[in-house]
Amino acid sequence: MDTIRVDGNDVLAVLAATREARRRCVEDGRGVLLEAMTYRVSHHSTSDDSFAYRPRQEVEERKRIDNPIGRFRLWLHSQGWWSDAEEEELKTRLKKDVMTAFKRAEGVKRHALKEMFTDVYGGEEPWHLKEQREELGALIKKYGNDWEPWTAELKKFKDNGESLS
Numbered sequence: 001m002d003t004i005r006v007d008g009n010d011v012l013a014v015l016a017a018t019r020e021a022r023r024r025c026v027e028d029g030r031g032v033l034l035e036a037m038t039y040r041v042s043h044h045s046t047s048d049d050s051f052a053y054r055p056r057q058e059v060e061e062r063k064r065i066d067n068p069i070g071r072f073r074l075w076l077h078s079q080g081w082w083s084d085a086e087e088e089e090l091k092t093r094l095k096k097d098v099m100t101a102f103k104r105a106e107g108v109k110r111h112a113l114k115e116m117f118t119d120v121y122g123g124e125e126p127w128h129l130k131e132q133r134e135e136l137g138a139l140i141k142k143y144g145n146d147w148e149p150w151t152a153e154l155k156k157f158k159d160n161g162e163s164l165s
Contacts, residue, residue, distance in 0.1 A: 001031050008036030009068040012075070039066060110156050113140075114163035137164040 002024055006017035014036055021032040039062045043050045050059070064070075076082035117125070117133045125133075140161050143150045154161035 001033055002028075003033045003035060005035045005037060008038035009066050009071060011068055011072040038068075109158045112159040112163045113154070113157045113161045114159070133164065140165040 002021075004017045004021055007013050017034055017036075021034045024030060024032050040050075041059050041063050073082065073087070113136075114133070117129055120129065140150070140154065144154055144161055144165055145151060
């Protein structure tokens with residue numbers, strides 16, 4: 001298998017490497033492993049505190065000097081293809097678009113609550129999913145109509161949560 005290693009924080013280098021990998025796949029009929037080298041600035045998960053094994057200053061420094069977005073922005077600026085004014089205008093417009101979409105989405109009824117447990121696995125429902133569905137159904141029966149936070153939340157679903165109660 002062919003391999004290509006590339007600076008994963010360089011957008012244009014990744015684009016060129018991806019094009020080369022595709023060319024090799026198409027022309028040579030071989031698989032290509034594309035390895036994009038980068039620095040993980042976030043934690044592995046919400047339960048991981050990476051500052052326990054690496055200095056916070058190191059992470060902040062890498063975010064500041066080797067950020068792919070920042071690097072690409074600097075390159076666009078150097079070419080005269082992007083400006084701070086254009087960036088601010090774009091941020092303002094996109095924020096407005098996102099907030100409009102959020103507002104619209106918040107008004108749409110969610111799917112029936114039971115669908116949270118369907119279409120995850122093909123065939124028979126696994127035991128752990130069945131357990132979780134039954135537990136949620138029991139909680140809805142117990143608290144669904146009598147406790148305001150649950151009642152308000154269940155009203156957001158097309159079936160008001162009745163498919164599990």
